[in-house]
Amino acid sequence: MLPKAQGVARALSTPTSRFTLPCATHSSFSWSTNFNSASELAAALLRLGKNFNVLQLSQGRLQGHFSVVHLKDLSIFSIQTNQRLLLNGERGKDSIAFSLETSGVHDDHRIYSRSIEPYSLHGFKPDLQESHFQLTAGSTSVIAITSARKFGRFLERCGQTQLLEILHTSNSLQLQPGDYLKISRQLTWHLNNPSSNSGQRSLHASNIFALMLEVFINTKHDQFSMFRIAPRQQLVCDLIDWGFDNSTQPLKLDEISNILLSSRRTLIQGCKENFQKGPMELLRLIRLEQVNHVLRSNEARKSLGLDKIGDIAHHFGFTSRGHFSASYQSYFGETPRQTLSDARHQLIGTTHH
Secondary structure, three states, X not given: OOOOOOOOOOXXXXXXXXXXXXXXXXXXXEEEEEEOOHHHHHHHHHHOOOEEEEEEOOOOOOOEEEEEEEOOOEEEEEEXXXXXXXXXXXXXXXXXXXXXXXXXXXXXXXXXXXXXXXXXXXOOOOOOOEEEEEEOOOEEEEEEEEOHHHHHHHHHHOOOHHHHHHHOOEEEEEOOHHHHHHHHHHHHHHHHOOOOOHHHHHHHHHHHHHHHHHHHHOOOHHHEEEOOOOHHHHHHHHHHHHHHHOOOOOOOHHHHHHHOOOOHHHHHXXXXXXXXXXXXXXXXXXXXXXHHHHHHOHHHHHHHOOOOHHHHHHHOOOOOHHHHHHHHHHHHOOOHHHHHHHHHHHHHHHHHO
């Protein structure tokens, strides 16, 4: 097991803890929230301008914590989860990330379907606009994000144009244990010690740039892993995107294969390699996730004009009420009625607050 960064872990939320985001018009240097669904984590990431579909892959009640601190042109956030999660989406046209798993629990961590190694750093390919990764149940991941152009100009000013070329061909790096601890401890310190002083936040961002440069320079070139998205990996990403965009259209496997310009066999193999599930099971989980989101969201129910559990389930292609309820409870650890009741109680509490 990896050494843990001091102070990284925070108490996981309880199933009744409330998900809250800062007001969109409020400028906050740091904030945090518990989350109890994949859609709540997606909403937290969207507040950072990152548009992700998030899917819970393991069974049971999801309890997680999300925290973020903003420095000068650099943000650091952490995701703590008790369930295995898939995140698939866009990180932006001008974004570079420095991502580590800091709790030592990484058995199911995947970056574009590839398992991560201990003491490894990920996400720094400057021209990569999409992300596809899995988080292990019981893990904590810490990620720093900044402008790829600004970090590139920083490397050029430091005479490291060759290093910039290396980063364009790689997205993962095997770190020395000491370097891993330096990065994880510094990022964690900033998360736990946010500053409202603009000068300090600018200095802290510069220190992180300098630390990353130091680590990159001290790393042998063969420690950088060549990055390439295999066709089958891209197919799985396309399937996830299609599943969230078309969650009200439960089609047959042959129809989906034709839409994605793939064979049944390739689609099945890609999903089995990535998730130990077939494509139809994966799409069923996405539809369950969508039902969970609508049950939790008063705005989503109003938008769809649906308020009854049976109508919401039917909207997402579940025709057997008994089979749907059993699948939902097995997957989320609570009945659909419990989810809807909790959401309504929270809405009443917010209204009376």
